[in-house]
Amino acid sequence: MVNITEKIKEIEEEMRRTQKNKATEYHLGLLKGKLARLRAQLLEPAPGAGSGGGSGFDVSKSGDARIALVGFPSVGKSTFLSKITKTKSEVAAYSFTTLTAIPGVLEYGGAEIQVLDLPGIIEGAAEGKGRGRQVISAAKTSDLVLMILDATKKAEQRALLEAELEAVGIRLNREPPNIYLKAKKAGGMKITFQSPPKHLDEKMLYNILRDYKMLNCEVLVRDENATVDDFIDVIMKDHRKYIKCLYVYNKIDSVSLDFLDKLAREDHTVVMSCELDLGIQDVVERCWQELQLMRIYTKRKGEDPDFSEALIVRNNSTIEDVCDQIHRTLKETFKYAMVWGSSGKYSLQSQRVGLSHLVNDEDVVQIVAK
Numbered sequence: 001m002v003n004i005t006e007k008i009k010e011i012e013e014e015m016r017r018t019q020k021n022k023a024t025e026y027h028l029g030l031l032k033g034k035l036a037r038l039r040a041q042l043l044e045p046a047p048g049a050g051s052g053g054g055s056g057f058d059v060s061k062s063g064d065a066r067i068a069l070v071g072f073p074s075v076g077k078s079t080f081l082s083k084i085t086k087t088k089s090e091v092a093a094y095s096f097t098t099l100t101a102i103p104g105v106l107e108y109g110g111a112e113i114q115v116l117d118l119p120g121i122i123e124g125a126a127e128g129k130g131r132g133r134q135v136i137s138a139a140k141t142s143d144l145v146l147m148i149l150d151a152t153k154k155a156e157q158r159a160l161l162e163a164e165l166e167a168v169g170i171r172l173n174r175e176p177p178n179i180y181l182k183a184k185k186a187g188g189m190k191i192t193f194q195s196p197p198k199h200l201d202e203k204m205l206y207n208i209l210r211d212y213k214m215l216n217c218e219v220l221v222r223d224e225n226a227t228v229d230d231f232i233d234v235i236m237k238d239h240r241k242y243i244k245c246l247y248v249y250n251k252i253d254s255v256s257l258d259f260l261d262k263l264a265r266e267d268h269t270v271v272m273s274c275e276l277d278l279g280i281q282d283v284v285e286r287c288w289q290e291l292q293l294m295r296i297y298t299k300r301k302g303e304d305p306d307f308s309e310a311l312i313v314r315n316n317s318t319i320e321d322v323c324d325q326i327h328r329t330l331k332e333t334f335k336y337a338m339v340w341g342s343s344g345k346y347s348l349q350s351q352r353v354g355l356s357h358l359v360n361d362e363d364v365v366q367i368v369a370k
């Protein structure tokens with residue numbers, strides 16, 4: 001392990017030394033590719049180390065979605081968990097009060113959302129400092145990262161944390177790059193650009209692919225703005241996780257109104273004070289919006305819909321997903337479904353649809369069996 005960490009340091013050092021210009025960009029691209037490989041190796045569990053979560057971190061997933069609380073020590077992660085769930089996680093003024101993953105359940109909009117309180121992480125976490133690696137692995141399993149930040153601390157804290165998450169392959173608030181890559185058995189490399197690329201060229205991709213020993217493959221770059229980093233993300237796609245992130249600044253009771261106003265205007269950002277009980281509900285609502293869960297109400301033939309209990313499904317779910325939520329074998333006897341609400345073509349009339357029909361939040365669905 002020490003070896004990989006040392007190699008990573010060497011490459012990072014070489015990248016820092018290398019001036020960025022036309023002549024060095026191929027070399028830098030290759031270094032980035034090597035770095036990505038080493039970082040992925042670093043995350044592989046050591047031989048005989050079991051599943052890798054580490055004791056106290058293997059919390060099984062439950063509920064409709066999972067939120068991970070990530071942040072430096074003592075920013076108020078545990079305080080927040082205790083505010084929004086019935087779980088009491090220990091709170092104290094010293095760093096590393098929380099030592100394992102503590103799950104709580106947030107009830108909202110008829111859904112049960114698992115919230116994981118995690119130990120604080122520090123710079124170097126991705127390379128294994130503290131419990132950094134376990135914390136980040138836990139964050140990687142979540143549907144939403146709540147990055148808890150201390151409003152009284154320096155602005156750099158956010159970029160530092162982002163860099164740690166980046167280093168282990170987490171991509172926050174981003175879509176996978178629009179690049180098609182397919183490994184082939186033979187035929188060499190075929191690299192195509194849909195439009196003239198601004199930051200890439202064929203030789204650069206060729207070099208990186210050769211370094212990854214992908215000598216036979218097809219590449220189609222659809223995005224003219226794609227970068228080398230994007231391309232490496234596509235090669236390493238099994239090690240990448242695209243997760244939404246909400247930046248939550250806590251302790252706003254201790255900053256000026258001007259500064260608070262500035263923070264609150266940033267993208268994907270909310271502000272709160274757990275101490276003064278300010279803004280907590282806003283944070284919860286924003287989480288709900290970010291998770292994009294949908295409430296589907298079911299109805300039996302000739303009866304009114306049951307609005308007291310919603311089925312919770314993910315964004316872009318179909319009638320098939322709804323069936324699966326109701327019962328594992330329901331779709332085997334499925335004939336058609338009737339849908340009322342916003343996803344139907346005629347908003348208040350019912351519509352007869354098949355398994356692949358996409359549902360919308362608060363649709364009413366009746367499943368008709370064969």
Ligand SMILES: Nc1nc2c(ncn2[C@@H]2O[C@H](COP(=O)(O)OP(=O)(O)OP(=O)(O)O)[C@@H](O)[C@H]2O)c(=O)[nH]1
Binds near residue numbers: 075090093095252
């Ligand atoms: N001023 C102020 N202090 C707060 C606020 N929320 C939490 N604290 C205090 O911050 C300290 C740390 O809180 P914790 O909830 O233990 O922080 P944590 O992020 O879970 O810390 P670790 O588990 O050690 O990483 C405690 O002394 C809290 O009382 C807040 O909104 N304002």
Ligand SMILES: [K+]
Binds near residue numbers: 098
């Ligand atoms: K603490």
Ligand SMILES: [Mg+2]
Binds near residue numbers: 077097117118
């Ligand atoms: Mg804590």
